[in-house]
Amino acid sequence: MRQETLRRFISFGLLVLLVIIFSVTTDSFLNWGNINTLLRECSVTGILAIGVTMAIITGGNDLSCGHLMGTVCMLFSFLYYYTGMSLLMILALTLLLALMGGLLNGFSVAVLQIPDFIATLSSQFIFAGLTYIFAIRNEYGSITQAQINNPTITALGGQIGKNGPYFVTIAFFVMAAIAQFFLKKTKRGTYIYAMGANRKSAEYSGVSFVKTKITAFVISGFCAFVAAMFTLGRLHTAEVATGQTLALQAISATVIGGAAFTGGRGDMVGTTIGVLFMQVLRNGMRKYGFTTQVVAVVSGIVIVLVLVFDAYYNEFMQKRIKRAAAAAREKKAVSANG
């Protein structure tokens, strides 16, 4: 079986196992209400993880997507509070900001040739600073919050019918499906894999490093915009700290889903499994009565365990492939001589 297919089964199996354990050992896990909440909780992270997955497959990373999302939220609230702009105008400007943010990352990585990690770490600071600049202030200059009650935006926080899935969940799954199609079926998607797995070979075949990197980061910027709109729809306000921990959550979910930091590996199915896995773990542990702090510690340990497993697994599979090839050759040599 293909290395990645097997890896997929393992992460999916772990997710199923976790669901079964929590369903059996707690009363409050397996019911639609809880599942629906759980899906809602992880969807914003999931939407950001789409962009992160793109960046990681190109062999890079995006540490800034959560901060960019926060900045977009804040700009929305700024424009909404201080200007009388129409919703359409505000949406256009915030979308522009999000895409420019992605473009900035792509530009520093592809044109200025700064390693992704450093480039997106620096843009984190830029976005955090912008968030403070856009922050709503009272007459004494202190930061305060503005209520956003535009009906279109608040509607984004809702759900289908009374008990149906939340719009944010639907958006996450639809976007993940589109992203999967993009990665697997389009030219640009193929280039993203090619660039991450073997940059030289891709470039020799005429694939542009600059275009490919910028594509990945602009997609990540777009994801930050969508995530921001749903966050506003739910919270009805923007805070300066909004989104700041989300990038790391998105990255861990992506990695649990089987994407490799070395590039060329991973997809949206894996990332979606990773996102769900982390959320099920968090949700189920809370059902056991663990505090948020303990849940955080356990989540961290789980990520480390998965990464350790990945390293061993990859090495093991590589060896297996090599040994199989060597054994086949020995066999051939014997049959040829004998």
Place this chain on the structure above:
Amino acid sequence: MAEKDLLFEMREIEKVFAHVHALDHVNFNVRRGEVHALLGENGAGKSTLIKILTGVYPKDGGQIFMDGKEVEISSRESAAALGIACIFQELSLVPTLSVYQNVMLGKEIAKFGIVNAKQERKQIQDLIDHYGFPVGANDIVETLSVAQMQMVEILKALATDAKLIIMDEPTASLSSRESELLYKIIHQLRERDVSIIYISHRLEEVFNLSDRITILRDGKNAGLVEKEHIVPSEIIKMMIGKEVSEATASRELKTSDAEPVLTVKHLTRLGAYNDVSFEVKRGEVVVLTGLVGSGRTEIVRTVYGADPYDSGEILIEGKPYQPKISRSVATGFGLIPEDRRTQGFSPLLSVTGNVAVTNYDKLSKSGFVNKANENTLGHEAVRLVDLRPPNPDVQVGNLSGGNQQKAVLGKWLTRDLKIMLIDEPTVGIDIGAKDEIYEIIERLSADGVAVLMVSSDIAEVLRVAHRILVMRGGKITKEFNNGVATQEDILMASSGFAAEEGKEADA
């Protein structure tokens, strides 16, 4: 042969690197649908010529013609546009994509950016079936064997309608069965009027495959031989450049009855080397030679503890030994690794800093380092290897290649050594420094250190070895005591071409 049959011609090509004539008025041409081999020892100029023809290096003089028209090859792209493709030694495929995705990379069949996978797959599968390659269009490249990956490389070339395919050591990592398949494919390509430039150290296959052979020596044309006139011993003479090379003065080991320091018995590592046995005595220099990929480096790495092995036994002074790097260093091993830049030294540290790394067992006391002792040791190392400049504080990365290697030697010479493992010590080092390194090796041997060395440079092998073990396909196939072997003997043995059979094979 009429001029119109020529597909490609290089006239009076010149290339100069830092006052060294890497190519000195070299002429080379390829006919349509011909397999033309390029032969020469390491450093003869083969790879420089290929790099000019694939647009990696610009030429410093001469002309290139394609289909009778003069062309400029200024980049890889312009070479590709002329129909020149290269199958690289280090494969350049995308491991996580499928065969058809690799072949079509950069030239996808797509509408609105959406790839028509069905059509691509069919197109590539047709191409595969046409040539009978044992791969599927849907296979993921990383699951393929090296031979199959090579076929994907060839497919990539064919998909661009290449007229001239360069194969650089294509069989270096193939089994004999896989090589046979490659030969078959080469014949098919030739029938379809594709020309092939073939580079290989395996003389037997070169003689069997080629329509013509161009021999280079020291950057100059040394011969052009048509298939009908191939005489192996003549061609080897053209490569070596002497009428008859003599066995060098015997380097007899005075203490030939000395006790063995390193004994290797039936050592096997699947896919690398198989059932290898030999011993190295006190003060003896044993050289493993043969082609790259014959398992030499892997043996040395195993003995040092850097690579595992599957079966067999290693004895040090008669006692069973479990290789592990830390234990090896404590036991008195030294290692000059194959690639000094990545494995031999830390470029940002000074000579002293590099020397100290292997000597902290002596230099540190309860975790604290005595800087004065460290400096003394650095000065000692500089003196032992005659480093230039004789300054232990200079960063190793800033030294010349030869002096970098001396610094690597210095890391070990300051210790009480039992066994020195040396892998290709003089690659990329100028002649003067080479001699100094040989002298250091001779001094080690005189001091009673057992030296196990890997080298592809035959002149070097004959210079330093007491005993020569020739490896081929993971096995030791021939053993020479120095003083007996000539360059031809070793070249023939390593290319799998026994000297006495040479002429018969030709007949």
